[in-house]
Amino acid sequence: MKAPKYKWQPTTAEIAAAAGISPEDVERFDHNTSPFATEWATAVAETALHRVNEYPGANYRSLREAAAELSGLEPEQIVPGAGADELILLGARAFLNRGDTAVATTPTYPLYEIATLQVGAVFQPVPASPPSFDFPADDVIRAARDADLVWICAPSNPIGNAVADEAVDAVIAATDGLVVIDAAYAEFADTDWSSRVGRNHNVIVLRTLSKAFGIAGARVGYAMAHPDLVAAIDGIRPPGSISSVSVELGLAALAQPDRMTGTVRSVVELRDELAAGLAALGFRTLPSLTNFVLCEVGGHAHRLSEQLMGEGLVVRKFPADGPLADYLRFTVRSRKAQTRLLTTLERYLP
Numbered sequence: 134m135k136a137p138k139y140k141w142q143p144t145t146a147e148i149a150a151a152a153g154i155s156p157e158d159v160e161r162f163d164h165n166t167s168p169f170a171t172e173w174a175t176a177v178a179e180t181a182l183h184r185v186n187e188y189p190g191a192n193y194r195s196l197r198e199a200a201a202e203l204s205g206l207e208p209e210q211i212v213p214g215a216g217a218d219e220l221i222l223l224g225a226r227a228f229l230n231r232g233d234t235a236v237a238t239t240p241t242y243p244l245y246e247i248a249t250l251q252v253g254a255v256f257q258p259v260p261a262s263p264p265s266f267d268f269p270a271d272d273v274i275r276a277a278r279d280a281d282l283v284w285i286c287a288p289s290n291p292i293g294n295a296v297a298d299e300a301v302d303a304v305i306a307a308t309d310g311l312v313v314i315d316a317a318y319a320e321f322a323d324t325d326w327s328s329r330v331g332r333n334h335n336v337i338v339l340r341t342l343s344k345a346f347g348i349a350g351a352r353v354g355y356a357m358a359h360p361d362l363v364a365a366i367d368g369i370r371p372p373g374s375i376s377s378v379s380v381e382l383g384l385a386a387l388a389q390p391d392r393m394t395g396t397v398r399s400v401v402e403l404r405d406e407l408a409a410g411l412a413a414l415g416f417r418t419l420p421s422l423t424n425f426v427l428c429e430v431g432g433h434a435h436r437l438s439e440q441l442m443g444e445g446l447v448v449r450k451f452p453a454d455g456p457l458a459d460y461l462r463f464t465v466r467s468r469k470a471q472t473r474l475l476t477t478l479e480r481y482l483p
């Protein structure tokens with residue numbers, strides 16, 4: 134079977150050209166990135182650029198130490214990657230063999246299935262049910278018993294809901310396979326799965342600096358796991374996938390956890406405003422512990438997303454044959470951008 138390929142979104146330049154507007158007027162509500170610009174990064178990047186003739190130090194020791202300090206772990210329990218995405222792909226390569234089974238609730242982050250199928254393993258979906266799409270703990274535990282790997286997205290993308298600690302612990306206890314907890318949005322939910330790493334040999338927790346830390350363009354993430362699992366990923370990772378400039382940006386971001394928590398507070402405030410605005414338009418919004426809001430819009434969801442795209446407002450739609458066909462997902466943006474979204478939406482409502 135040929136592995137599925139990632140479906141790339143149109144670029145901001147392409148959307149601007151199609152809408153006949155300037156790229157600065159395109160607002161991306163589809164990427165779950167931070168709405169805040171990163172002026173602080175300019176000086177950091179400029180200094181790093183003076184030595185860009187050299188490769189980054191191949192073992193990324195400084196990043197391991199910084200991430201370990203923040204998580205209360207040892208550097209030997211950390212492996213950095215070019216975003217959580219690279220670590221998802223490396224995790225599948227390191228721990229799944231052809232014919233193995235990997236389980237995940239659906240709908241979920243699409244890369245788990247792609248990474249699983251790319252290494253010739255079988256992806257076993259465990260559907261979460263509407264209208265809440267709560268984590269189907271009993272079904273996951275049942276599937277986990279025979280699985281080689283379980284992907285858990287906590288809090289979940291694209292739903293935005295939490296996965297209860299007890300449910301995660303029960304899955305870990307039920308399986309002899311590996312449990313990968315993708316905690317890309319953990320900071321917004323004030324959760325931290327790092328304690329699961331010290332206690333278990335079969336757990337990998339993924340973190341990213343793309344969301345709460347706000348440097349998606351730098352491509353920095355890290356995995357936390359038992360040193361044996363870290364060594365397995367280290368053994369197959371590309372030697373220099375995080376650029377030396379990104380290493381410095383990552384270190385500067387990790388050195389300022391207070392800036393991150395301040396950002397999270399602002400994002401949560403804006404998220405609640407966005408959810409209230411969407412609800413006022415008559416959409417059912419799902420409770421979110423992340424930096425985005427999932428909404429049940431109705432049968433015109435796809436048409437609405439095209440109309441918004443024509444105005445330079447890019448939102449996330451979902452496959453027409455899937456459980457979220459009638460839903461749209463909106464990332465938190467600036468107050469001004471959110472107001473523009475809500476007034477434009479109002480104009481297009483039937």
Ligand SMILES: Cc1ncc(COP(=O)(O)O)c(C=O)c1O
Pocket residue numbers: 164165215216217218219242286290315317340341342343349352353354
């Ligand atoms: C659940 C989840 N995991 C991983 C990622 C990718 O993170 P990174 O930018 O660190 O590759 C995303 C980005 O949207 C995500 O939603």
